[in-house]
Amino acid sequence: xxxxxxxxxxxxxxxxxxxxxxxxxxxxxxxxxxxxxxxxxxxxxxxxxxxxxxxxxxxxxxxxxxxxxxxxxxxxxxxxxxxxxxxxxxxxxxxxxxxxxxxxxxxxxxx
Amino acid sequence: xxxxxxxxxxxxxxxxxxxxxxxxxxxxxxxxxxxxxxxxxxxxxxxxxxxxxxxxxxxxxxxxxxxxxxxxxxxxxxxxxxxxxxxxxxxxxxxxxxxxxxxxxxxxxx
Numbered sequence: 001x002x003x004x005x006x007x008x009x010x011x012x013x014x015x016x017x018x019x020x021x022x023x024x025x026x027x028x029x030x031x032x033x034x035x036x037x038x039x040x041x042x043x044x045x046x047x048x049x050x051x052x053x054x055x056x057x058x059x060x061x062x063x064x065x066x067x068x069x070x071x072x073x074x075x076x077x078x079x080x081x082x083x084x085x086x087x088x089x090x091x092x093x094x095x096x097x098x099x100x101x102x103x104x105x106x107x108x109x110x111x
Numbered sequence: 112x113x114x115x116x117x118x119x120x121x122x123x124x125x126x127x128x129x130x131x132x133x134x135x136x137x138x139x140x141x142x143x144x145x146x147x148x149x150x151x152x153x154x155x156x157x158x159x160x161x162x163x164x165x166x167x168x169x170x171x172x173x174x175x176x177x178x179x180x181x182x183x184x185x186x187x188x189x190x191x192x193x194x195x196x197x198x199x200x201x202x203x204x205x206x207x208x209x210x211x212x213x214x215x216x217x218x219x220x221x
Contacts, residue, residue: 034209043201043212044154087154089210098144098169099203099210103153 003027006088006102014110017078021105023071023088032091033064035073037084038104044087047073078109114138117202117213124220130189132216134202136182142205143185145169145177147198148215154201160185192220 006023013019025033033050048055050062050071061074071088088102114137124130134143144159146169156169158177166177174196176188189196197220203210 032208043214045212046209049209098142098156098159098167099205100156101146101154103151 002102003100004088004090004102006086007105008103010106010108012108012110013078015078015080017109018074018076019078019107020075021073021086021088021107023073023102025069025071025088025090025100027090027092028066028069030069030090030092033062033071034089034099035060035062035071036087036089036101038087039084044101047086075107078107080109080111083107083109115202115204115211115213117200117216119216120214121217122219124192124218126193126220127191130192130218132187132200132202132218134185134187134204134213136184136204138204138211139182140204140206140211141182142210143179144203144205144210145175145185145187146201146203147171147196148201149198157187157200189218192218194220196220 004025035047036044037047038044048057050064054063059076063072085104085106087104089099091099116135118133145157146154148154155171157175160166160179178186200216202213
């Protein structure tokens, strides 16, 4: 089983739609969780960290379910500018363990 | 933006030649990483460092070596470049939280 697995996509949605991405991780001792966004031919950039209590940033909501080892990202009222690849990222259980990336889910928002 | 730069940004090299990519940071972050990104594979970890002279292998380390002689620089060396190492290489830095990425190096081995 891969350490971090994501919905493969692509997701093609109309403007204004709500879309959800899911991610599962295999290491139950993982401590830190993030969603990154990557635009074509650019470097990944942090979208938001994911906290145990769930967190929201404008149209974006991230949830963590430790029991199921599951992370989600919800995007409401999709904009054309949300078109990108979304990467689920997990860090293991100690400071010296590296960040592990999922393969990413591609989102295309269509006018 | 975090102070992280990669050099060169683009490089074309011949099979069998050695190549060194440089990652330089001005953030004094402890952790530095080298990833490669290929279609269908996402970001894969090559090597990472958790301090000066402290490095470890990632999932695709064969054919690559790294060195970190000072906090701000992390070098990735392809000892003898092969066509399978044609890729986009990203360096990243972090403390215990999120990572920040350089702009990437596009390497083509012909």
